[in-house]
Amino acid sequence: MSQPMPILHHFDQSPFSEKIRIIFGFKKLTWNSVRISRIMPRPxxxxxxxxxxxxxxxxIGADIYCDTQVIIRELERRYPTPTLFPAGNAGMPWALGMWTDRPFFQNTVTLAFGFIGDKVPQDFIEDREKLRGAKFDVAAMAAALPQMRDQFRANVDWIEAQLGDGRQWLFGEFSLADVSAYMNVWxxxxxxxxxxxxxxxxPRTAAWEERVRAIGHGARTEMSSADALEIAVKSRPESPVFDDPLDPxxxxxxxxxxxxxxDYGKIPVRGEIVSLSAQHIxxxxxxxxxxxxxxxxxxxxxLVIPG
Ligand SMILES: N[C@@H](CCC(=O)N[C@@H](CS)C(=O)NCC(=O)O)C(=O)O
Structure with missing residues (x-):
């Protein structure tokens, strides 16, 4: 039986979405794109x-995947070839995400908004203050630009060093590590x-960036948010129930x-556990x-909080 098509709810400027779009390209997938607003509400x-x-x-139907970690895990499970985890690299590409998605990303965000400065729209600032639960201080970001340039250079210099022996990809073969690091350069x-x-x-980083970009985004068809919602209404969740006897x-x-x-966007979502493991709930x-x-x-x- 053919698999239901993944539906990505995203916006064009979103770097975390670019990660997934490149993975669709790498796995040569056909997918539905729902373009959401950059700011709330998303009714x-x-x-x-x-x-x-x-x-x-x-x-996917009535299963909803929040955060690129579980999106990628599910894409790899459903479409295992070509793999994002070439032999010998089942764990570290994930762990590297804690660098690319947190300090490297925060560095890139501050660099980006510091550069745009007072042209950042007020409704966007207010939205991201709600997201962060803290001031989105564009003036402070602009003032931090020299520091952010230094930090960004240090981050990309690690990419350059890793490619230093002439390899094409960070871990030798293409892996999740390339996608995650590329997100920030993109x-x-x-x-x-x-x-x-x-x-x-x-030069190695510049050529590597071009190689990742050339992978493309797979075959994408636009869909309305109303049609996506209708698919959820008409589908049944597919997730099997499974236990984790070692849950600490x-x-x-x-x-x-x-x-x-x-870290941010700390809105609790309440429900009944269906399955859990060390990496997924x-x-x-x-x-x-x-x-x-x-x-x-x-x-x-x-965070998983009882009740
Ligand atoms: N750890 C998350 C981070 C996602 C993230 O921070 N995305 C940004 C946009 S690229 C965001 O959520 N911005 C606020 C929003 O879209 O409401 C993931 O891997 O999916």
Whole structure:
């Protein structure tokens, strides 16, 4: 039986979405694209996620995947070849995401918005203040630009050093590590017109960036958010129930929990555990607009709170 097509809820300027778009390209997938607004509200998406608001999310029928970690895990499970985890590299490409998605990303965000400076729209600033629960201080970001340039250069210099023996990809063969690191270079290139002052003197990185870009985005068809919601209504979640006998806190299917990121966008999503493992938790919830859905989250970087 043919697999249902993944639906990516994303916006064009989103670097985390670019990660997934490149993976669609690498795996030569056909996918549905739902373009969401860069800022809240997202009225057709929130009934599916239960309030999780970071971008992107992936939907397959009535299963909703929040955060690129679980999106990638599910894409790799459904479409194992070509793999993002070539032999000998099953763990470290994930762990490297804690560098690319956190300090390297925060460096790139500050560089990007510091560069754009007072041209950042006020409604965007207000939205991201809600997301962060802290001031989105564009003037402070602009003042930090010299420091951010230094940090960005140090980050990309690690890419240059890793490619130093002439290899094409960070771990020898193409892997998740390339996609995750590329996200930041891509993002800087979208927003910082002078980024080549830092990237161009690093010839291996510049050539590697071009190789990743050339992978493309696979075959994409646009879909409306209303049609995506309708698919969730008409589908049943596919997630099997499974237990984790080694769960260090004794959590099990049937427990009611709230799950949220530990850094920003900390909106708890409440539901009943369907399955869990060291890297994944799936919870069942119902919404009057979607019926029953199963929402999937990673474990690394997420809080699971009883009740
Ligand atoms: N760890 C998350 C981070 C996602 C993230 O921070 N995305 C940005 C956009 S690229 C975001 O959520 N911005 C606020 C929003 O879209 O509401 C992931 O891997 O998916």
């Amino acid at each position: 057709d998406l929130m009934p599916m996620t239960g309030g999780y608001r970071r971008t992107p999310t992936m939907q 993002y800087a290139r979208q927003s910082v017109a002078t980024i080549d002052e830092i990237v161009k003197p690093l 806190n004794g959590r099990k299917p049937g427990d009611i929990v709230s799950v949220m990121p530990d 799936a919870i069942r919830r119902s919404d009057e607009r979607t019926g029953e859905v199963v929402v999937h989250f990673p474990r690394a970087g997420f």
